[in-house]
Amino acid sequence: MADEENVYHESDNKVQDILGLGVExxxxxxxxxxxxxxxxxxxxxxxxxxxxxxxDGMALIAVQNNLITYLxxxxxxxxxxxxxxxxxxxxxxxxxxxxxxxxxxSFLTRFKTMSIFSGVELMGxxxxxxxxxxxxxxxxxxxxxxxxxxxxQEARGVQIGVMLLALYLIALGSGFMKSNLLAHGADQFDQxxxxxKKLMFNFFNWAYFGICLGSxxxxxFLVWVQDNVGRFWGFGISAAAMFIAFLTLVSGNxxxxxxIPKGSPLTRILQVLVAAxxxxxxxxxxxxxxxxxxxxxxxxxFLSKAAFKHEEDGDSHPWRSCSVEQVEETRRFLRILPIxxxxxxxxxxxxxxxxxxxxxxxxxxxxxxxxxxxxxxxxGAVPLVVLLFLVPLYNLYFVPFARRFTGxxxxxxTLHRTGLGLIFSAASMAVAAVVESKRRSNLxxxxxxxxxxxxxxxxxxxxxxxxxxxxxxxxxSPPEMRSMSVALNAASVALGYFMSSLLVSLTNYATRSRKNxxxxxxxxxxxxxxxxxxxxxxxxxxxxxxxxxVVNFFGYVFCALSYNNSSSIATFPQVKGDQxxxxxxxxxxxxxxxxxxxxxxxxxxxx
Numbered sequence: 001m002a003d004e005e006n007v008y009h010e011s012d013n014k015v016q017d018i019l020g021l022g023v024e025x026x027x028x029x030x031x032x033x034x035x036x037x038x039x040x041x042x043x044x045x046x047x048x049x050x051x052x053x054x055x056d057g058m059a060l061i062a063v064q065n066n067l068i069t070y071l072x073x074x075x076x077x078x079x080x081x082x083x084x085x086x087x088x089x090x091x092x093x094x095x096x097x098x099x100x101x102x103x104x105x106s107f108l109t110r111f112k113t114m115s116i117f118s119g120v121e122l123m124g125x126x127x128x129x130x131x132x133x134x135x136x137x138x139x140x141x142x143x144x145x146x147x148x149x150x151x152x153q154e155a156r157g158v159q160i161g162v163m164l165l166a167l168y169l170i171a172l173g174s175g176f177m178k179s180n181l182l183a184h185g186a187d188q189f190d191q192x193x194x195x196x197k198k199l200m201f202n203f204f205n206w207a208y209f210g211i212c213l214g215s216x217x218x219x220x221f222l223v224w225v226q227d228n229v230g231r232f233w234g235f236g237i238s239a240a241a242m243f244i245a246f247l248t249l250v251s252g253n254x255x256x257x258x259x260i261p262k263g264s265p266l267t268r269i270l271q272v273l274v275a276a277x278x279x280x281x282x283x284x285x286x287x288x289x290x291x292x293x294x295x296x297x298x299x300x301x302f303l304s305k306a307a308f309k310h311e312e313d314g315d316s317h318p319w320r321s322c323s324v325e326q327v328e329e330t331r332r333f334l335r336i337l338p339i340x341x342x343x344x345x346x347x348x349x350x351x352x353x354x355x356x357x358x359x360x361x362x363x364x365x366x367x368x369x370x371x372x373x374x375x376x377x378x379x380g381a382v383p384l385v386v387l388l389f390l391v392p393l394y395n396l397y398f399v400p401f402a403r404r405f406t407g408x409x410x411x412x413x414t415l416h417r418t419g420l421g422l423i424f425s426a427a428s429m430a431v432a433a434v435v436e437s438k439r440r441s442n443l444x445x446x447x448x449x450x451x452x453x454x455x456x457x458x459x460x461x462x463x464x465x466x467x468x469x470x471x472x473x474x475x476x477s478p479p480e481m482r483s484m485s486v487a488l489n490a491a492s493v494a495l496g497y498f499m500s501s502l503l504v505s506l507t508n509y510a511t512r513s514r515k516n517x518x519x520x521x522x523x524x525x526x527x528x529x530x531x532x533x534x535x536x537x538x539x540x541x542x543x544x545x546x547x548x549x550v551v552n553f554f555g556y557v558f559c560a561l562s563y564n565n566s567s568s569i570a571t572f573p574q575v576k577g578d579q580x581x582x583x584x585x586x587x588x589x590x591x592x593x594x595x596x597x598x599x600x601x602x603x604x605x606x607x
Contacts, residue, residue, distance in 0.1 A: 026479065027187070027257045041188035041257035042196075046203050048252030049185040050210045055245035056118070056181070058214035059125060059238040060174050062222035064090060065377055067167075070231060074132070075155040075163060076139050087497055089167050094494030096175025101183075101487030103176065105265045105480060109258040110184040111249075114177055118246045121173025125239035127166035132231040137162050179487035182207055186474050186482075187259050194409075201410035201471060202395055208467050209391040212384045212459075219381035227375065265333075265481040272330040275306035275322050282308045303331050329478035333485065335563060336476055339469075340488045342556035343418070346425040346465055347496025348503060349545050353432060353458050354380065355500070356538055357451050360436065363533055365445040374448055382449075383456035387463060414472035415560045421465025422556055426549035428457035433542035440539065504528055507541060 027035040035041070067089065071082040104113045131137040138159055142152040155163065185207060189200035226234030282305065306322045361376030368374065402411035410417070432454040439446050469489050477485030508526030527537040 026260055028260060029258070030253050030256060035257045040255060041190070043199065045188040045252055045255035045257070046185045048248055048255070049181060049188070050206060052245040052249040053181045053207060054210035054214040055241045055248065056174070056177055057211050058218045058222070059241040059245070060170070061215050062218035062226070062234065062238050063128070063170065065219060066223055066226045066234070074138055074231060075159070076142070076152045077154060087501055089171055091494045091497045092168065093171035093174045094178070094490040094497070096172055097179040097487040097490035098484065100176030100179035101484035102264070102266065104180055104261060104483040106261055106263060108261060110180040110187065110483065111253065111256055111258055114180050114184065114249055117173045117176035118242070118249060121170055121177065122239065122242045122246055124166045124169030124173060125235065125242050127162060127169065129232060129235040129239050131162050131166060132235050175490070178490045179483050182470055183474060183483045183486045184256070187257055198409040202399070204467050204471050205391060205395040205399070208463055209388065212387045212391065216381050216384045216388065219378050219384070223375060223377055262480045265484055268326055268480070269330045269333065271318050272303060272306040272322050272327055274319050276303050278320060279305040279308040303327055329480060332476065332478050333481050336473060336485065338559040339415070339418070339472065339556070339563065340492060342552055342559055343465060343469060343492045344495045344499060345549055345552040346422055346461060347493045348499040349425050349429050349549055350458055350462065351497045351500040352545060353428065353454060357432070357455065359533055360439065361448045361451055364439065364448040364450070366448045376448065379448060379451050380455050382452050383459040386456060387459055391463065410471055414468045414475070415563065417468035418465050418472065419553070419556060419560060421461045421463070421468060422549065422553045424457050424461035424464065426546050426553060428454050428461060429542050429546035429549055431457060433539045433546060436539035436542060440534065507544065
């Protein structure tokens with residue numbers, strides 16, 4: 001491994017010497033100085049971000065997973081009101097990631113944004129812990145399941161205000177963290193250098209390992225603490241985990257490479273769309289550009305009109321004529337949106353599995369031996385423990401092996417990896433349908449371990465699809481829009497949660513039936529309307545989800561084939577003495593499984 005590292009760095013230094021990659025103008029260090037190649041960033045800086053992400057995820061998942069129980073048992077909300085509150089909280093947290101991505105791409109560096117909003121998230125956990133501790137901030141205790149439950153007083157006034165403030169401070173902070181942690185970690189690797197680009201893809205895999213590790217702790221230890229020791233201690237540990245995440249993040253400040261924000265990406269996109277519309281009747285004459293080798297691509301050809309040059313304007317107005325670079329940035333961002341859209345169904349299936357599997361587990365045999373009992377909410381931790389072993393094996397052994405055949409830095413190309421995850425998602429729904437059919441027809445209680453296979457397949461789906469999407473969004477989006485593009489992954493989760501609620505309502509509406517009894521018409525509920533799994537047809541609903549997932553997969557294949565992922569081409573300024581040329585074209589290709597960089601006819605093998 002040491003010899004391989006030396007080969008990589010010797011190759012990287014050759015590339016830097018020939019191309020003059022000493023300074024990277026778009027990145028600065030903690031003092032605001034330009035970053036140099038192989039200076040700052042790297043694995044050490046990324047390690048701080050991985051640890052911060054693990055503790056941040058642990059805190060959020062612990063609260064999210066047990067929130068419905070807290071609202072029902074402690075705040076005395078109804079089951080329906082509790083479920084809606086949880087859905088709104090989770091959906092808002094993920095949707096706010098888009099706002100976080102927009103903020104960092106436009107105004108603040110990722111580190112400054114995360115430093116501010118990790119503090120906001122910490123305030124939310126502290127406030128939630130305080131509510132669990134002080135009796136005046138929650139309604140009086142009562143047994144909500146007893147015959148006297150009518151006397152239970154629901155939280156109101158200041159109590160609800162404190163709860164909502166705490167939850168949405170957490171949602172705000174978490175949303176801004178989600179869109180920036182992975183992007184900031186990837187920023188620590190210089191993509192101009194082949195070896196560091198491979199390390200960037202490895203970082204995404206290790207990031208998922210950190211998510212799994214935090215989730216296992218949250219779904220086992222922290223769930224047990226909240227249920228058996230008390231909400232105060234459970235929420236308090238989440239607050240402590242968030243504090244550790246904050247400290248870890250700021251401790252790496254002096255090592256980080258920080259991407260300089262370039263202004264509002266949405267404004268740049270709107271300028272292209274408006275200019276293309278205003279120039280729709282003009283004969284296209286692209287602006288000449290002396291500093292780039294970019295050429296307008298043919299996809300979304302109507303956008304090319306935005307680069308129409310108005311001779312009478314002199315200095316072009318940004319809402320009438322845009323540069324070729326700006327048009328291509330917009331085109332690249334819009335082209336990834338269909339891929340984003342085809343992943344929402346997978347997140348919808350995951351949301352349904354997490355919701356109904358807990359209900360399934362409550363009707364199954366949960367004891368092992370004489371003492372050990374597995375809580376239904378902790379079943380999802382079992383496949384995550386398996387993934388804790390599989391992810392390192394995948395990263396250390398499978399990726400280098402696959403890289404020999406595909407030549408791709410990630411081993412498996414990102415679009416292939418995402419598609420594989422969608423297949424696992426459809427399979428998890430089919431397995432869930434079979435298990436539910438067996439549970440309904442079995443005369444004796446099934447073991448709760450029957451739920452593990454569907455969770456395992458769902459976890460594989462998340463590993464391949466979500467990591468593949470982050471790799472795809474980061475590497476294929478314009479550098480000026482990377483935070484917002486990575487945030488699309490979280491936005492897909494949010495839309496999946498909202499879609500899951502809508503799908504249940506539509507299914508119940510479409511499957512309800514009417515029967516004529518005498519002179520009256522009796523209307524029966526749909527597949528999921530009885531609040532009793534032995535009367536509902538959850539197995540049929542899972543089959544429906546599996547079918548929708550299969551159709552969605554073919555839609556994804558169509559979008560992926562249409563994407564036409566071209567070879568990576570970048571432009572670098574060429575300097576000869578004191579004279580600057582128009583630029584030279586650097587192209588990285590794969591020849592015989594090796595990375596080859598071609599520069600004006602000179603080939604450099606990077607490994």
